[in-house]
Amino acid sequence: MTDDLAALAPSLESLGWDDALSSWAGEAEKSLDGFAGVGRIARTSRGFCLVFTGGDARLAASSSIRSATGVAPSTGDYVVLVEHPEDGLSIAGVADRRTALTRRAPGRVPEPQVLAANVDDIFVMHGLDRPLNLNRLERQLVIAWASGATPFVLLTKADEVGHHEEAVETIERLAPGVETLAISIVSGKNVERVRNRFTGSRTVTLLGLSGIGKSTLVNELSHGVVQRTGEVRAKDRRGRHVTVTRDLIPLPTGGIVVDTPGIREVGLWDARDGIAKTFPVISQAVVECRFSDCAHEAEPGCAVREQLMDGVITERRLTHWRELHAELDLQESQLEAFDRRSESRSRADAEGRRDGERRRKANKGKSKRKKR
Ligand SMILES: Nc1nc2c(ncn2[C@@H]2O[C@H](COP(=O)(O)OP(=O)(O)O)[C@@H](O)[C@H]2O)c(=O)[nH]1
Ligand SMILES: [Mg+2]
Ligand SMILES: [Zn+2]
Numbered sequence: 001m002t003d004d005l006a007a008l009a010p011s012l013e014s015l016g017w018d019d020a021l022s023s024w025a026g027e028a029e030k031s032l033d034g035f036a037g038v039g040r041i042a043r044t045s046r047g048f049c050l051v052f053t054g055g056d057a058r059l060a061a062s063s064s065i066r067s068a069t070g071v072a073p074s075t076g077d078y079v080v081l082v083e084h085p086e087d088g089l090s091i092a093g094v095a096d097r098r099t100a101l102t103r104r105a106p107g108r109v110p111e112p113q114v115l116a117a118n119v120d121d122i123f124v125m126h127g128l129d130r131p132l133n134l135n136r137l138e139r140q141l142v143i144a145w146a147s148g149a150t151p152f153v154l155l156t157k158a159d160e161v162g163h164h165e166e167a168v169e170t171i172e173r174l175a176p177g178v179e180t181l182a183i184s185i186v187s188g189k190n191v192e193r194v195r196n197r198f199t200g201s202r203t204v205t206l207l208g209l210s211g212i213g214k215s216t217l218v219n220e221l222s223h224g225v226v227q228r229t230g231e232v233r234a235k236d237r238r239g240r241h242v243t244v245t246r247d248l249i250p251l252p253t254g255g256i257v258v259d260t261p262g263i264r265e266v267g268l269w270d271a272r273d274g275i276a277k278t279f280p281v282i283s284q285a286v287v288e289c290r291f292s293d294c295a296h297e298a299e300p301g302c303a304v305r306e307q308l309m310d311g312v313i314t315e316r317r318l319t320h321w322r323e324l325h326a327e328l329d330l331q332e333s334q335l336e337a338f339d340r341r342s343e344s345r346s347r348a349d350a351e352g353r354r355d356g357e358r359r360r361k362a363n364k365g366k367s368k369r370k371k372r
Contacts, residue, residue, distance in 0.1 A: 005057065005248075005249065008226075008250055009057055012039070014250055016118065016201030017054070032082055039058070040077065042247060042248045044074060047062060048060065048061055051079060060089040062090070064087075064090055065090070074246075075115075076248055099149045100116075102147065103115060104331065116258045121151075125207065127156050127157050127209075127211065127212035129157045134320075139266050140208070141175055146274025153171050154181055156213040225252050228259060243260065243261045271324075285303040289301060
């Protein structure tokens with residue numbers, strides 16, 4: 001890949017390093033053995049992180065902090081580093097996150113995965129060259145809102161369709177209060193408006209399926225300084241540089257963009273608030289139902305059903321809203337079951353340890369007696 005993130009070496013200030021982070025790092029430094037500086041994570045992969053350290057980029061191990069604190073350092077995190085002769089450079093602390101774009105990690109065990117930390121805006125992106133998938137868009141908006149950052153919707157490849165105003169209107173109805181723009185790198189439509197979001201250390205994450213033009217937008221925003229995509233392979237017409245890592249890219253004209261690989265599975269994590277913000281009309285109606293435990297089925301005085309009858313709320317949206325809550329309900333019960341299991345496991349472990357301790361003491365007594 002020709003992106004060569006490590007060569008960018010931005011200053012700490014342009015990465016958003018501020019006084020609060022300095023005092024946090026100063027405190028951390030006091031208790032750390034082998035303090036080796038601070039930085040912001042540019043990329044993570046398999047137990048290692050590429051860290052921008054201010055004028056430099058260094059590779060640091062991240063696995064030990066994960067096992068010690070349970071926090072997996074993520075792209076966008078602010079960190080302190082330590083260096084020891086035997087294990088080299090490693091991450092010793094992760095600053096509290098301002099915001100965190102989080103999904104449920106794929107797999108059976110319910111656990112969160114932070115896709116990007118300390119981001120200001122999230123661009124939820126869809127290609128206009130394919131049909132709009134409203135459920136997918138809502139799901140992405142839920143995790144975007146739940147992150148604490150501000151979501152935007154970008155409809156890409158506007159040059160490929162003549163009727164993008166219609167799509168913009170659909171999304172504006174779907175996501176009131178979320179700014180929606182149709183853009184095109186080919187015609188230049190709205191590229192300047194997007195570019196204007198990037199100033200100072202403002203950090204924007206691109207979210208959306210593979211092939212919708214995220215990396216192409218990064219190339220454009222960086223005026224070609226960063227090359228995230230290559231020529232298209234003749235054989236299968238796929239871009240040669242499919243993005244595989246989540247990379248934090250400081251732009252030469254200010255602002256920071258986080259390019260991500262297309263993620264198919266967007267499981268929710270801790271996202272009730274994100275659901276409420278994505279479905280403001282339903283959330284408001286719920287409060288107005290006569291019964292506080294209204295299931296919005298056939299109860300009298302149900303404001304949700306009233307608005308459904310009036311056509312203010314659509315059947316599809318209500319169904320999807322229920323499904324998203326059900327996903328979190330299921331996850332919560334999985335988590336409880338999981339906690340119970342690990343609790344009984346640690347109780348068994350503790351008993352095992354006590355037994356072992358008793359045996360060791362008994363053996364010690366025996367050997368002492370033998371010696372005598
Ligand atoms: N027509 C058109 N094609 C685009 C536009 N932006 C990106 N593409 C094409 O879409 C394909 C996928 O782009 P890429 O940036 O790799 O998508 P990513 O997987 O989201 O990073 C490439 O062939 C791009 O040339 C656009 O505005 N208009
Ligand atoms: Mg890409
Ligand atoms: Zn109701």
